[in-house]
Amino acid sequence: MERPQECSSPEWERFFKDFRKHSPLKEVRFILAVGSGKGGVGKTTLSVLLALALKGEGFSVGLFDLDFYGPNSALLLSPEKVQPATDVGGYKPVSLEGIKVMSLSFLITEKEPIFMRGLMAGKLLQELTQRVLWGPLDFLILDLPPGTGDIFLTMLDLYSPDGFILITTPHKLALADSLRTATILKEKKIPLLGVVKNMSDLFGKEDSFEAFLKEIKAPLLFELPFLKELTEKETISEIVDTPWGNRELKILSQNLLKRIFRVH
Numbered sequence: 001m002e003r004p005q006e007c008s009s010p011e012w013e014r015f016f017k018d019f020r021k022h023s024p025l026k027e028v029r030f031i032l033a034v035g036s037g038k039g040g041v042g043k044t045t046l047s048v049l050l051a052l053a054l055k056g057e058g059f060s061v062g063l064f065d066l067d068f069y070g071p072n073s074a075l076l077l078s079p080e081k082v083q084p085a086t087d088v089g090g091y092k093p094v095s096l097e098g099i100k101v102m103s104l105s106f107l108i109t110e111k112e113p114i115f116m117r118g119l120m121a122g123k124l125l126q127e128l129t130q131r132v133l134w135g136p137l138d139f140l141i142l143d144l145p146p147g148t149g150d151i152f153l154t155m156l157d158l159y160s161p162d163g164f165i166l167i168t169t170p171h172k173l174a175l176a177d178s179l180r181t182a183t184i185l186k187e188k189k190i191p192l193l194g195v196v197k198n199m200s201d202l203f204g205k206e207d208s209f210e211a212f213l214k215e216i217k218a219p220l221l222f223e224l225p226f227l228k229e230l231t232e233k234e235t236i237s238e239i240v241d242t243p244w245g246n247r248e249l250k251i252l253s254q255n256l257l258k259r260i261f262r263v264h
């Protein structure tokens, strides 16, 4: 089914409402989307940290790298190239560090450029959503692509996330893009669980960040400092057992769980 011009038509709304119930996502308890508006602000880094933090709390976690234009989350969990997903009547996610991972990078070869126009990407997304065999999961984390265009909107419609985590730096350009994302979430009635402020220590004092939180009426969920280890270590999992990881991932998961229980 292609996205019609009038996306708010009752037929289209009904299609999306039923989609999750009748797809392999029906065994997933909670879908968490991680997004921003701007590229390169730390979506993938946060998605992987979140997956590790929730797994550390004893939850079963899946991670779906939906960044059509740079699917690289697996690189942050595995130093070796992951074998492409096999089709066994559906794609089986790959287990990395105890997390079920699916990424577009498992389905395409490295040399194949992902030049995809909206419609093609939309079709692939729909196909993938119906064919990834997640099985039962407590949390499925979606690492969304940058921007607020058609693919982003289709993803929100297809997955109907139970909660959204917005990550941004405090720079005014990133905040302007994030504001647009927050407006879309409000329109689509997707609960915004909170904001993760990334690399704030690299920026001067930015009053605009506080004003931004007030404007979108969302709490600050977590502050992720610039971590040299993130650029030096081969995989993010290596920072789980560092003093920072032991302390901060617990804070991240606890803050998130508190917000989920308050919102739902």
Ligand SMILES: Nc1ncnc2c1ncn2[C@@H]1O[C@H](COP(=O)(O)OP(=O)(O)OP(=O)(O)O)[C@@H](O)[C@H]1O
Binding pocket: 038, 039, 040, 041, 042, 043, 044, 045, 046, 067, 070, 145, 146, 198, 199, 224, 225, 226, 227, 228, 230, 231
């Ligand atoms: N807190 C941090 N400390 C150090 N490096 C960071 C931090 N956050 C992100 N980075 C680095 O910045 C780069 C971009 O991060 P990441 O890929 O997570 O962003 P993204 O929003 O997913 O990007 P894209 O929009 O391209 O998908 C990566 O090299 C990552 O290691």
